[in-house]
Amino acid sequence: MSKIVLISDIHYHLFHAFSTDGGRSRLADISNVVQQCFRYCVANNIKHVAILGDIFEKRGIVDSIVYNTFAADLKLFLNAGIEVYIIPGNHDQDLISNATTANSLEPLAKLSPNLHIFSEPCLHVLGGLQGVRVQFVPYIHDTKQLQAILSGCKASYAFVHAGIAGARIQDTDYKVKEGLDLSTVDDIPIFSGHYHIPQTIGNAVYLGSPLHHSFSDTGQEKSFIELDLITGAYKRIPTLYPKFIKLQIDKIDDIYNIDSPDYYKLIVTDKTLSAEHFAHLQAHTKSYDVVYSLKKETQLFTSSIDSEFACLRKFIENEFDQGHLQLYKEAKRYLC
């Protein structure tokens, strides 16, 4: 009973990329992952779940189908007697005021006595877990304010949605310099939402998003976390979701090696795909996009197959003052 499941950066949304039904299929991908989390809690008799911000993707306005999907998933946990703790992330907050209290989660607050929405920083003793005090902090624009809350807060843990200095935000070695300086706050375990790459910085753990949302997630393994609040031990529980996979195809028949229900971006440097290649992709991926690149190294210019030549022509016309028709003809000849 001392366990809690942590999940963050779910970003419920009607993402249009790779969806032919106005984003509903992508919304279903997201909901599926949350339902995996729910089934894990039930199977392991876990009675506490914390969602560490960015429940929604869109700030300010949330589509009703998106809102209802989240509410239905949330009710799964609440109806099973699971206590749910939520802190709003920056995506859940009002865009204009940056106020922590104006967020899209407030209307859900009265849904159940099991639901705790922390629109303001709050030191909370978790029910049934005597002595386990968690400092919940929603996204706060002002880092100094966050720093003050996490200094001398007398909590066992901090659950936050924050930018932390030293975090990686893209798949390079670059680390952000701005954000919370961990050396200035209490030396307690911090679990955070916000940045989507799962990672650890000192005593802070970024959960990361629980599924791939775009090609910026390519190559990352996503999960939610199970934390033992008494011992402090935690483990990542991998999730299942369609992956965003980027592949460069230098030999055209390598297309036939592709076989998984994922979203593919194929950068084709060899020659154009045949009808058979397309048929294979149709049957052996969840969805795909093909980009033809004229140069292997620099990708001088690219075009999507959907509007291949229209895009290419527009690009060339916009980018080159003179001789663009000749360049377009050469490019078209190369692509064909």
Ligand SMILES: [Mn+2]
């Ligand atoms: Mn996020």
